[in-house]
C-alpha cells in the first residue's frame with residue numbers, strides 16, 4: 001500500500017486526485033497520514049526524514065523501482081513517479097510528453113508559488129500591504145490569462161489528453177475567489193475547470209482529509225507556518 005503523508009491543500013490534492021484517477025482506492029491501495037501543517041506536524045523528525053523541506057505531500061511506496069521502497073517529496077516529482085508506475089496521464093511520445101512536462105513545470109514554478117503568495121497577502125498576512133496584494137493579484141490574473149489562451153481551441157492544458165499537468169493545476173484554481181479572480185474574464189479556463197471538477201476521481205481526491213483542515217485563523221498556526229517556528233534553525 002502506498003503511504004501518502006499529506007494535508008487537504010492544493011499540493012496534497014494533486015496526489016490524492018492522481019491516485020484515484022489511476023484506479024487506486026483509498027484504504028485499499030493507498031493510505032493517507034495526516035500532516036497537520038497548522039499544528040506543526042511537518043517539523044516532526046519522521047516526516048522531515050522523507051520531506052526535508054518540511055512540506056507536504058510526500059509518499060512512501062514500499063514497492064518502488066526494483067521492488068525496493070522509495071520515498072519522494074515535491075508534488076510534481078510524485079505525479080511523474082505515479083504516472084510512470086501506473087502508466088497513466090503522461091503520454092509516451094516524446095513530443096507530447098515534453099509538452100506535459102512544460103505545463104507541469106509552469107504549475108510548479110508559477111501557478112503554485114504565485115497563487116500561494118496571493119493567498120498569503122490577501123488572506124493571512126497580519127497587515128494588508130497594498131503593494132503585495134496588487135502584485136500577486138495581478139500575477140494571478142496574468143497566469144489565468146496564459147492558461148485561458150492556451151485552452152482556446154484545445155480541451156486540455158497540454159494538448160488533446162487529460163494529463164498530470166491538468167491534475168497539477170486544477171486544485172490551485174479551486175480557490176479562485178481568494179485570488180481575486182472573476183471567471184467571466186477566463187471563459188476557456190472555466191470550461192476546463194468545470195470539466196475536471198465533474199470527474200468522480202477528482203471529487204474523491206479533493207474530499208481526502210477535507211474535514212480535518214480548519215481555517216488558519218489562530219496565531220499559533222500563523223506562527224508555525226509564517227513565523228519563528230518556520231524559520232528556526234534545524
Ligand SMILES: N[C@@H](CCC(=O)N[C@@H](CS)C(=O)NCC(=O)O)C(=O)O
Nearest residue numbers: 009011037054055056057074075076
Ligand atoms: N513545491 C512543493 C510545495 C509544497 C507546499 O508548499 N506544501 C505546503 C502546503 S500546500 C506545506 O506543506 N506547507 C507547510 C510549511 O510550509 O511548513 C510541492 O509542490 O510539493
